[in-house]
Amino acid sequence: MQVYSFTNTGRQIDAAGNFIRYERETTAAADASVRVRVDGNDFGTWLPGDFVELPEQFRTVEIVPIAGAAGEFRVGSGRFNSSRFLLTGQPTTNIAATVAARSDFTSTAKAATVGSTQLVAANPTRNYLLIQNNDTTGAYISVAFGVAATLANGVRIAAGGFWEWTDSVPKNAANVIGNVANANLVVVEG
Missing domain, CATH: 2.60.120.770 (Jelly Rolls)
Structure with missing residues (x-):
């Protein structure tokens, strides 16, 4: 797993994997949403914490900010869990x-x-x-x-x-x- 930064103009990440997660927005933009495309297929609008684990490997991830957000995506193979986001287990105070x-x-x-x-x-x-x-x-x-x-x-x-x-x-x-x-x-x- 690797973390990739994106700017308010977006980014194409050329990395193979089957897991993608919008880690965080880093600019405090009014709208943190981004559009995500995987190997040219539209995966819709994402917010921080959104993720997908695909059954097959992909080659590229394209991130297009909706309103100028910048931030980080985690891309790689396998699932990555973090205590910063409520993915599984008991609810936290966060x-x-x-x-x-x-x-x-x-x-x-x-x-x-x-x-x-x-x-x-x-x-x-x-x-x-x-x-x-x-x-x-x-x-x-x-x-x-x-x-x-x-x-x-x-x-x-x-x-x-x-x-x-x-x-x-x-x-x-x-x-x-x-x-x-x-x-x-x-x-x-x-």
């Missing part, structure tokens, strides 16, 4: 740094009951969603989108577990139910 470039966000303490209740309302501009079950008593919750939650129809999140969306983020309302009353939750939305 969730804000992961999504701050995308939108404002809120962190809200919630409670699940033994009946289906709305956890978050529908939000057509939602770009990020994290639901964490902070309950310490072994309680689990079940989350369903667009329908009432039951213990059987939702996605189960065990005590201490979480569910995070950074791509294909649901825009509709989420409902939750717990197997015990008052399971402690945290919702981060942006």
Whole structure:
């Protein structure tokens, strides 16, 4: 893995690999987004922290800043994990740094009951969603989108577990139910 800098005019990186990550924006530009092309194929608009691991090797990566950003990309073979970005594992206290470039966000303490209740309302501009079950008593919750939650129809999140969306983020309302009353939750939305 190697880190490549790019300027506000962009850069073509001639390096073979199967992994690309937008490490960071270095100029504090108002818009940190860049367009990425891999071997001539458009991979869309990226923000810091976005990455892709491809099944096949590529030869070139082209970076075109949308509004004059400059920064760094990591390119190479295999996956590179960093504690600076929330890629896998338990949430860290740095969730804000992961999504701050995308939108404002809120962190809200919630409670699940033994009946289906709305956890978050529908939000057509939602770009990020994290639901964490902070309950310490072994309680689990079940989350369903667009329908009432039951213990059987939702996605189960065990005590201490979480569910995070950074791509294909649901825009509709989420409902939750717990197997015990008052399971402690945290919702981060942006």
